[in-house]
Amino acid sequence: MISIRKISGLRITCWLWLLILVVSPLASHGETQLSPSSRDEQWHRSAKAAQAEDHTIPALLISDIHFDPFHDPARVQQLVDSPVSQWRSILTAPLSPNQQQAFAALQERCHARGVDTPYPLLQSSLQAMRSRQPDAKFMTVSGDLIAHSFSCRYTTLLPGSAQSDYQAFVLKTLSFVIGELRASFPDALAYVALGNNDSACGDYRLDAGSDFLERTGRIVAEGLPLSQQQQALKEFAKGGYYSLTMEAPMRDTRLIVVNDLFLSPKYTTCAGTPDPAAAIAEMAWLQEQLAQARRLGQRAWVMGHIPPGVDLYSTVAKIKDICGNEAPEMFLSSDKLTDLLIEYADVVRLGIFGHSHMDEMRLLEPQGGTPHASLEHSVAIKVVPSISPVGGNNPSFTVARVNPHSAVLQNYEVIAASNQTGIDTTWSREYDYAQTYHEAQFSPTTVKELIAGFESDRGAKADASKGYIRNYYVGDRSPELEPFWSQYICVLGNHTAKAFAACVCSAGK
Numbered sequence: 001m002i003s004i005r006k007i008s009g010l011r012i013t014c015w016l017w018l019l020i021l022v023v024s025p026l027a028s029h030g031e032t033q034l035s036p037s038s039r040d041e042q043w044h045r046s047a048k049a050a051q052a053e054d055h056t057i058p059a060l061l062i063s064d065i066h067f068d069p070f071h072d073p074a075r076v077q078q079l080v081d082s083p084v085s086q087w088r089s090i091l092t093a094p095l096s097p098n099q100q101q102a103f104a105a106l107q108e109r110c111h112a113r114g115v116d117t118p119y120p121l122l123q124s125s126l127q128a129m130r131s132r133q134p135d136a137k138f139m140t141v142s143g144d145l146i147a148h149s150f151s152c153r154y155t156t157l158l159p160g161s162a163q164s165d166y167q168a169f170v171l172k173t174l175s176f177v178i179g180e181l182r183a184s185f186p187d188a189l190a191y192v193a194l195g196n197n198d199s200a201c202g203d204y205r206l207d208a209g210s211d212f213l214e215r216t217g218r219i220v221a222e223g224l225p226l227s228q229q230q231q232a233l234k235e236f237a238k239g240g241y242y243s244l245t246m247e248a249p250m251r252d253t254r255l256i257v258v259n260d261l262f263l264s265p266k267y268t269t270c271a272g273t274p275d276p277a278a279a280i281a282e283m284a285w286l287q288e289q290l291a292q293a294r295r296l297g298q299r300a301w302v303m304g305h306i307p308p309g310v311d312l313y314s315t316v317a318k319i320k321d322i323c324g325n326e327a328p329e330m331f332l333s334s335d336k337l338t339d340l341l342i343e344y345a346d347v348v349r350l351g352i353f354g355h356s357h358m359d360e361m362r363l364l365e366p367q368g369g370t371p372h373a374s375l376e377h378s379v380a381i382k383v384v385p386s387i388s389p390v391g392g393n394n395p396s397f398t399v400a401r402v403n404p405h406s407a408v409l410q411n412y413e414v415i416a417a418s419n420q421t422g423i424d425t426t427w428s429r430e431y432d433y434a435q436t437y438h439e440a441q442f443s444p445t446t447v448k449e450l451i452a453g454f455e456s457d458r459g460a461k462a463d464a465s466k467g468y469i470r471n472y473y474v475g476d477r478s479p480e481l482e483p484f485w486s487q488y489i490c491v492l493g494n495h496t497a498k499a500f501a502a503c504v505c506s507a508g509k
Helices: 004-028 036-054 073-081 084-091 099-109 119-132 150-157 163-184 211-221 226-239 276-295 312-317 336-343 371-376 433-437 444-455 463-472 482-493 497-507
Strands: 057-062 138-142 189-193 242-245 253-257 299-303 348-353 360-364 379-383 396-403 408-417 427-432
Touching: 073 084, 073 099, 073 150, 073 163, 084 163, 099 150, 119 163, 119 396, 119 408, 119 427, 138 163, 138 299, 138 348, 150 163, 163 189, 163 211, 189 253, 211 226, 211 242, 226 242, 226 276, 253 276, 276 299, 276 336, 312 482, 336 360, 348 408, 360 444, 360 482, 379 408, 379 444, 408 433, 427 433, 427 463, 433 463, 444 463, 444 482, 463 482, 482 497
Parallel strands: 057 138, 138 189, 253 299, 299 348, 348 379
Antiparallel strands: 057 396, 242 253, 360 379, 396 408, 408 427
């Protein structure tokens, strides 16, 4: 039985619909009627807005340059004595007659595990970048701009130098590398993060609030928009991190650059002592930045150097018995960075890191959650391969297409060198993400789909698995990853030690 109140409600609803039907045709004949030309203009605006959603812009992703100014030891004193503006002419001069012998001796003295990036390779890579992505709107440089064993090389060639002299040379080297990037792309912004080698007191050593950070901040901020330089300088001087709104054509996108050296288990102050306060302060700052981006309705990219999760290379090298309750080696000392990224996954569109020198992807998601919750709280991570060939890999960089409205990485190509010297080097496409994996964009959903495919193909028979293994180590040394493919799959979507161990040990049963 229908109540009188329900009947009255139905009558009101019917009268409202009748009013709409009567008024709408009348309005079409009144002063607000759109002319044919106005309707066309409105249609074109709508079509243009829809087209903008598919529009992409070019960008460059670069990491681990590891420039080595000591490659010709006889030139080092000249570099020390000269301003950065003269370095290019010094470095392009013919090599010293004993360069090979002197450099080999320096490598042996500093126990070098390989050769980093000499000037010819740096220039060759920059020329290739200009050729492959001449109209890049911006570039991300995810840390480690200077060579490994930098302090050993300096003190070996310049014994007796003061600490202030060493810091000055580190700053000049950083200024030179960043200056070369900017000179190669004068119309593109260079967003730069620090790596564990980018320090004036040794690898993995740094003092928060130091004079070095204040001076490095000036170099990093120099090419940023004037309106954002002061804030970036203030933040960088505290801890080598900063946040800014990315310039147009990016729309409402915040770039948050972290200094995750403070989060490394190897981190110490310049005096060699632990300092958890630096990491605590930075994570509080990061949470504030992400919360602010959420309040303002912004999207965010988070860039750092050391990726979160399990360090499989070190885990395997140390022969860790994971299923015998030995903990895997981790890139970071805690899961705090990962937890924040997952907590603000509605804001974070992309994470960009380097450090491993390999071409990798990872997915951060709640461990042990439901599949639905995982997708809602997941962040796709792109690990960018290196320019430096120190690990035996061929140098490479990444050209990307980004949707400026959604801040989604739409597609990318890895461009690799034919040799490791930069001399008579050709650069060609290593692979295209969309073509290799048949995915429309690099997002949590697509990365999760890829990982699921890898998990069901632990024998690496499928094309996608073969492609990932082939391209992981730029230069196709795929046999080195194949024996560990099953364990490596567990790295991709299991960022905690516990989840990784559960994955590895269940796969082995």
